[in-house]
Amino acid sequence: MTDLILQTRDLTREFKGFTAVDKVNLNVHRGDIHALIGPNGAGKTTVFNLLTKYLPPTTGSIYFNGEDITRVESSAIARKGMVRSFQISAVFPKLSVLDNVRIALQQQQGNSFHFWKSARVLEQLNERAEQLLDSVGLLEFARVTTQDLSYGRKRALEIATTLALDPDMLLLDEPTQGMGHEDVDRIAELILSIRHNRTILMVEHNLQVVSRLADRLTVLQRGAILTEGDYATVSADPRVREAYLGVAADQEVAA
Amino acid sequence: MNTLVRSATAGLRLPLSQPHLGSALLLLAALLAPALIYPVFLMKFLCLALFACAFNLMLGFVGMLSFGHAAFLSTGGYVTGYLMINSGITPELGVLAGTAASALLGFLFGKLSVKREGIYFAMVTLALSQLVFFFYLQAPFTGGENGMQGIPRGHLFGLIDLSDNLAMYYFVLAVFLIGFGIIFRTIHSPFGQILTAIRENEPRAVSLGYNVRQYKLLAFVISAALAGMAGATKALVFELESLTDAHWHMSGEVVLMTLLGGMGTVFGPVVGAAILVAIATLFSGGELGNYIHIIMGFIFVTCVLAFRRGVVGEFGHFMHKNFPASGFGRPQ
Ligand SMILES: Nc1ncnc2c1ncn2[C@@H]1O[C@H](COP(=O)(O)OP(=O)(O)O)[C@@H](O)[C@H]1O
Ligand SMILES: [Mg+2]
Numbered sequence: 001m002t003d004l005i006l007q008t009r010d011l012t013r014e015f016k017g018f019t020a021v022d023k024v025n026l027n028v029h030r031g032d033i034h035a036l037i038g039p040n041g042a043g044k045t046t047v048f049n050l051l052t053k054y055l056p057p058t059t060g061s062i063y064f065n066g067e068d069i070t071r072v073e074s075s076a077i078a079r080k081g082m083v084r085s086f087q088i089s090a091v092f093p094k095l096s097v098l099d100n101v102r103i104a105l106q107q108q109q110g111n112s113f114h115f116w117k118s119a120r121v122l123e124q125l126n127e128r129a130e131q132l133l134d135s136v137g138l139l140e141f142a143r144v145t146t147q148d149l150s151y152g153r154k155r156a157l158e159i160a161t162t163l164a165l166d167p168d169m170l171l172l173d174e175p176t177q178g179m180g181h182e183d184v185d186r187i188a189e190l191i192l193s194i195r196h197n198r199t200i201l202m203v204e205h206n207l208q209v210v211s212r213l214a215d216r217l218t219v220l221q222r223g224a225i226l227t228e229g230d231y232a233t234v235s236a237d238p239r240v241r242e243a244y245l246g247v248a249a250d251q252e253v254a255a
Numbered sequence: 256m257n258t259l260v261r262s263a264t265a266g267l268r269l270p271l272s273q274p275h276l277g278s279a280l281l282l283l284a285a286l287l288a289p290a291l292i293y294p295v296f297l298m299k300f301l302c303l304a305l306f307a308c309a310f311n312l313m314l315g316f317v318g319m320l321s322f323g324h325a326a327f328l329s330t331g332g333y334v335t336g337y338l339m340i341n342s343g344i345t346p347e348l349g350v351l352a353g354t355a356a357s358a359l360l361g362f363l364f365g366k367l368s369v370k371r372e373g374i375y376f377a378m379v380t381l382a383l384s385q386l387v388f389f390f391y392l393q394a395p396f397t398g399g400e401n402g403m404q405g406i407p408r409g410h411l412f413g414l415i416d417l418s419d420n421l422a423m424y425y426f427v428l429a430v431f432l433i434g435f436g437i438i439f440r441t442i443h444s445p446f447g448q449i450l451t452a453i454r455e456n457e458p459r460a461v462s463l464g465y466n467v468r469q470y471k472l473l474a475f476v477i478s479a480a481l482a483g484m485a486g487a488t489k490a491l492v493f494e495l496e497s498l499t500d501a502h503w504h505m506s507g508e509v510v511l512m513t514l515l516g517g518m519g520t521v522f523g524p525v526v527g528a529a530i531l532v533a534i535a536t537l538f539s540g541g542e543l544g545n546y547i548h549i550i551m552g553f554i555f556v557t558c559v560l561a562f563r564r565g566v567v568g569e570f571g572h573f574m575h576k577n578f579p580a581s582g583f584g585r586p587q
Contacts, residue, residue, distance in 0.1 A: 036266055052462065078464035090459040092452050103452045106445060107464045113473060114445035165463060 003065075005030040005169055006051070006082070011060035013043075013050055020046045022223035023060070028169075028216075033191070033200045035210045038220035044203045045087055047220070048173050052077055052084045063180045065168070079107075081168035082251055085175065087203075089154045091161070093147035096140060100157055101129040104164035129164070136160040136190055152183030159190060168195075172202040176209055186213060211235075273548035275534065285428055294424040300532045301431040302489035307512040308438050308523030309481035314510070315519030316442055318454040322377040323364060323384030324482050324507050327357040330387070331483030333397055333492035336406040339491070346409040346417055350430060350487040357483020358414065358476050362388070365475035369468050382505065386420045388501045402497030406490055430488045434481045439521060441477055450474055511551065515558050517565025526566050 006028040013021040018165055021043045028034045036044050049055040049063060053074040061070040074082070092100050105125045106112055114121075132141045134155040143148060148159065155175055162170055175191065176184045188209050191200065206208050210217065210231070217234050219226040227237050234240055310324050335353030338344055344352070368379040384508055391397045398404060408417035417423045441447050450462045453467050461467055490496040499505065508531065516527025534554070538547050562569050 013528070052459070054461075073466070074461045075466040078462055083464075084462050086458065086462070090456060090462065092455040092459065094455060095451065099448070103448060103460075104463050106448065111445045112449050112465070113446055113470075115441040115444045115473070115477065117444050118440070119443045119445060119448055122448060161463070224294050 003030040005161050009061045009065045010095055012058050014058045017119055020223050028201055030199055032215040033195055033213050035214035036203045037217055040221040043223040044220055045173055048171050065106040083162050083167040084171035085158050087173040088234050090158055091154050093145045097128050097146050097157055098142040101132050101161050104161045132164055139157050152179050169199045172205045174203050176206050273493040277477055289421055289424050298424055298427045298492045300529055301427050302485045303343035304525040304528035305431050305434045306482050306485035307509050307528045309478045310477040310509045311513045311524045312438055314513055319451055320377045321380045323380030324509050325501050325505035326384035326387040327482035330360050331357045332496035332500055333484030335487035336490045336496040337396055339406050345413050346411055346491055353487030354480050354484040356481035360578040361476045361479020364462045365472040369471040391501050402495055404495055406494045408491050426492040427488055434484050511555050515565055517568030523565050523567040
């Protein structure tokens with residue numbers, strides 16, 4: 001039997017009678033890069049919100065490392081090792097780049113309620129924070145105020161911040177959305193470089209990135225799973241070609 | 256051009272760094288102030304300043320507008336007053352007891368309110384504080400509309416007679432500095448760092464594993480405790496605790512002081528309190544006194560429309576823009 005890190009059973013979410021996620025049975029293998037694809041409005045972000053409890057599911061259940069986490073709070077899920085990013089960039093804009101990473105590192109320090117200590121105790125985290133920034137190519141921006149970073153760099157910072165928690169599993173919601181070629185390549189490289197010992201579930205529109213990174217993929221359409229499997233199988237599926245990839249995609253998949 | 260300004264100011268560097276020098280001057284002024292200004296006026300100012308600083312911890316540094324802080328101010332006052340009248344404890348213990356009582360009440364309020372956002376949080380805190388107001392209106396020990404009168408100031412540590420206004424002033428100054436110090440440290444602590452993160456991007460803080468509600472709760476308890484400390488001290492100063500402190504007007508006044516001075520700045524609420532106390536005193540004698548609420552309202556509207564950052568915030572912004580090397584207006 002394959003080792004599943006994340007599994008959902010009949011995961012469903014309705015918004016006032018509209019079913020945004022419909023009986024989804026997702027199976028993510030440990031160590032994979034797993035892509036979740038589908039047209040706009042298919043329910044991909046909603047699936048992420050359900051997995052990380054930003055929204056409660058209407059019905060269905062979620063298992064992470066074999067444990068039922070359907071009723072666990074968002075912040076506790078992060079502490080269990082499943083950390084998400086957001087479709088819109090999620091940084092602390094007025095803090096320095098270094099501070100952004102330090103806030104994540106601080107989580108495992110156990111001093112986050114210590115209001116009587118000087119913030120100087122956090123300086124012991126600088127070295128680790130700088131290593132993480134270096135690994136995403138942001139070391140030279142450590143003292144810059146985050147809102148002054150370019151969009152691509154903000155997304156790289158997000159990844160560094162997420163990595164600071166050393167999570168078993170990362171959920172990335174459209175990490176390359178709205179980026180130019182160069183940035184897309186950089187992020188794709190970055191994702192490959194961090195996959196060691198981790199599982200990554202990512203929503204991605206750019207099929208070149210998907211074909212390059214993903215071991216398996218799930219296609220979502222109108223809230224329901226159309227198909228799930230390895231890249232070759234899924235991209236060969238005529239229903240996928242028709243429903244999602246369309247005509248133009250033929251060349252893209254071939255590329 | 257910036258480098259020019261920078262090197263010019265670098266040449267003027269004094270042995271003490273600027274913030275330290277500023278603080279030292281302020282402390283000196285505070286120590287000498289009673290020689291020039293009537294001590295009771297100063298004490299009222301210090302109590303309200305501490306109250307506003309405590310409130311600003313929630314509004315300015317967590318980003319939550321509480322509209323129920325009068326409950327903590329008055330609880331500090333009534334509890335301390337009651338103990339001073341009935342148990343004969345020393346004033347420093349009385350103030351501690353009032354502070355603790357407000358912290359406890361803050362915990363209850365917080366448990367019921369911090370999961371709310373924005374205007375809903377304000378409404379829940381307002382509703383709860385109205386319950387507290389009606390409780391104090393009815394409870395026999397508060398003296399109802401007449402207030403709790405004849406609260407003795409007592410002897411500090413059993414030794415120093417605080418009925419002397421000058422002695423009392425230095426006691427109040429010490430309480431203020433302790434409270435202000437706690438707030439300053441809280442803001443610049445590992446905990447304060449997480450508060451900043453929550454204010455900047457709450458969903459992201461959650462996704463990094465922070466249970467946001469618990470952080471807001473602790474901030475609320477600290478804020479309530481220090482508001483209680485301000486109320487306790489104020490009750491000793493005036494030897495009186497009345498329903499005015501519990502009324503929602505008071506919850507509004509602290510919003511006004513904080514916005515006037517500059518929310519989210521460390522000194523803003525202090526300046527706001529000074530302005531408010533000065534205006535109230537200035538107009539209370541003359542025939543304009545009847546229009547005090549209209550005048551305040553006018554100032555409030557002007558301030559909110561024209562000086563969004565408040566007095567201290569605008570000053571910091573101006574200095575930061577024109578003299579970046581001065582170190583003013585850096586994000587705190
Ligand atoms: N909070 C919400 N309330 C109501 N409808 C929502 C909400 N979130 C998402 N939806 C709807 O659910 C559907 C799926 O949205 P989403 O998960 O964002 O799609 P995707 O990320 O695949 O583009 C959309 O039709 C969207 O309008
Ligand atoms: Mg989406």
